[in-house]
Amino acid sequence: xxxxxxxxxxxxxxxxxxxxxxxxxxxxxxxxxxxxxxxxxxxxxxxxxxxxxxxxxxxxxxxxxxxxxxxxxxxxxxxxxxxxxxxxxxxxxxxxxxxxxxxxxxxxxxxxxxxxxxxxxxxxxxxxxxxxxxxxxxxxxxxxxxxxxxxxxxxxxxxxxxxxxxxxxxxxxxxxxxxxxxxxxxxxxxxxxxxxxxxxxxxxxxxxxxxxxxxxxxxxxxxxxxxxxxxxxxxxxxxxxxxxxxxxxxxxxxxxxxxxxxxxxxxxxxxxxxxx
Amino acid sequence: xxxxxxxxxxxxxxxxxxxxxxxxxxxxxxxxxxxxxxxxxxxxxxxxxxxxxxxxxxxxxxxxxxxxxxxxxxxxxxxxxxxxxxxxxxxxxxxxxxxxxxxxxxxxxxxxxxxxxxxxxxxxxxxxxxxxxxxxxxxxxxxxxxxxxxxxxxxxxxxxxxxxxxxxxxxxxxxxxxxxxxxxxxxxxxxxxxxxxxxxxxxxxxxxxxxxxxxxxxxxxxxxxxxxxxxxxxxxxxxxxxxxxxxxxxxxxxxxxxxxxxxxxxxxxxxxxxxxxxxxxxxxxxxxxxxxxxxxxxxxxxxxxxxxxxxxxxxxxxxxxxxxxxxx
Numbered sequence: 001x002x003x004x005x006x007x008x009x010x011x012x013x014x015x016x017x018x019x020x021x022x023x024x025x026x027x028x029x030x031x032x033x034x035x036x037x038x039x040x041x042x043x044x045x046x047x048x049x050x051x052x053x054x055x056x057x058x059x060x061x062x063x064x065x066x067x068x069x070x071x072x073x074x075x076x077x078x079x080x081x082x083x084x085x086x087x088x089x090x091x092x093x094x095x096x097x098x099x100x101x102x103x104x105x106x107x108x109x110x111x112x113x114x115x116x117x118x119x120x121x122x123x124x125x126x127x128x129x130x131x132x133x134x135x136x137x138x139x140x141x142x143x144x145x146x147x148x149x150x151x152x153x154x155x156x157x158x159x160x161x162x163x164x165x166x167x168x169x170x171x172x173x174x175x176x177x178x179x180x181x182x183x184x185x186x187x188x189x190x191x192x193x194x195x196x197x198x199x200x201x202x203x204x205x206x207x208x209x210x211x212x213x214x215x216x217x218x219x220x221x222x223x224x225x226x227x228x229x230x231x232x233x234x235x236x237x238x239x240x241x242x243x244x245x246x247x248x249x250x251x252x253x254x255x256x257x258x259x260x261x262x263x264x265x266x267x268x269x270x271x272x273x274x275x276x
Numbered sequence: 277x278x279x280x281x282x283x284x285x286x287x288x289x290x291x292x293x294x295x296x297x298x299x300x301x302x303x304x305x306x307x308x309x310x311x312x313x314x315x316x317x318x319x320x321x322x323x324x325x326x327x328x329x330x331x332x333x334x335x336x337x338x339x340x341x342x343x344x345x346x347x348x349x350x351x352x353x354x355x356x357x358x359x360x361x362x363x364x365x366x367x368x369x370x371x372x373x374x375x376x377x378x379x380x381x382x383x384x385x386x387x388x389x390x391x392x393x394x395x396x397x398x399x400x401x402x403x404x405x406x407x408x409x410x411x412x413x414x415x416x417x418x419x420x421x422x423x424x425x426x427x428x429x430x431x432x433x434x435x436x437x438x439x440x441x442x443x444x445x446x447x448x449x450x451x452x453x454x455x456x457x458x459x460x461x462x463x464x465x466x467x468x469x470x471x472x473x474x475x476x477x478x479x480x481x482x483x484x485x486x487x488x489x490x491x492x493x494x495x496x497x498x499x500x501x502x503x504x505x506x507x508x509x510x511x512x513x514x515x516x517x518x519x520x521x522x523x524x525x526x527x528x529x530x531x532x533x534x535x536x537x538x539x540x541x542x543x544x545x546x547x548x549x550x551x552x553x554x555x556x557x558x559x560x561x562x563x564x565x566x567x568x569x570x571x572x573x574x575x576x577x578x579x580x581x582x583x584x585x586x587x588x589x590x591x592x593x594x595x596x597x598x599x600x601x602x603x604x
Contacts (some may be wrong), residue, residue, distance in 0.1 A: 098304035
């Protein structure tokens, strides 16, 4: 009896959590007459890829295609991931492997900057981007997202580095490996899964970001996907089939990445939360 | 620092790997350097800058580019904002929204976390995967889907409410026909839907963290309490909660910070920055600064106020984490 109640609650939670995602995909596969039918169909009766074809072959905004925006977003996200992963790994190694004078100060700094409301920084960063002559360029976004993703990336990686047994490095050192060799051949391979999990966070941060992309980019050809979708969405809010197809294509890479590392990510997050 | 003085020439002469390790003192600072530089330039400098900008009258991009001077206005931006009844409404909206969302997210997240811990393996995996789906969905597209669900003609919510028996619907809401009903026009309803969207997005993180917390503490204690006749409520408050207190503390603070500055969901649901009745601090600051005519100084003042509020919350957070660090 109790088991049934628990499982029932589980099903309800699953439904609440997954339904909107399902509804997005289902709508994107329905022909217009089903989308706007008086009675919504839970499953597409005549599934069609017409909305996907519309988006992928047509222009999302006059003169610019979905693929262009997709590539802009991908470029910005990948650059952010690579740069922040590199810098974060160095910093995480420093705090996880060494006891030095300013270590606690640095950790406090990391905590504090993570809490800065980034929405409050959009005005001064706009000023900085203007002065650097980066207005209307993708590097303006890469730079900004690097700053945003870094503190959490360090915080998260720190747990992963600390989880690698120090003895392994000591053994390598005794065998005559240099400090750099130890890092490269012992520590880094073992931290790689953590680096992947951390990268997912940086990727998602950059991939999903809207406000800064909205503010720093004025040229339609350089819009990232979120910005383009906001405009696409505002332009014609009855084209729900296309909106849902675009949303599905935008969401898909994120979900795939997320599921790939889901288990590692959970342990990474908890390493952050429990170990502080 | 003692390692430096210890490492005299004599010691260096019979250097072992272990000893060599103790001497590399500059290395951690070198490793930190790029990270510190980025944080300083991209987070700390703008933070100082936004405070400074809030004391100037900044109404054009040319001023930002440095082509025109910045007239100093002292606290004028703040007096203007704080004297504005609209700002007080926005502030109230923001605080109420954040509190409601934190409470709801924490309750739902914790319940789901506890549930996942009790479910059988297959069911737990299934439910957790669905919960992960909500978490993984970007704020942007998640909000767009909810907006579609609440579409005034073909939305699922509109259809569902139309399905309610007319009498019941009229008694509860004063209307039976929901077609064409503007779900987002009434600010209270707008905030309710925004809450639904934000909670949907954020409860998974709480659930998963609570679950992980539960898995990291020995379950013997809970079982012992249960054997001693404690009900589930009692077990939670007297055994589970105290063990998870540090995790809860951090989760509450993180949620507070996130919910105070919700932007994307608000922006998408409201369809931009036109609807002032649904403003909260972050979108208000943004709209003041970037909607023509630009008022960067005024927007900065609002941003500073938002930051100050979050700084207080952050202070609590940092103290909490440091206390944990001391204990371990």
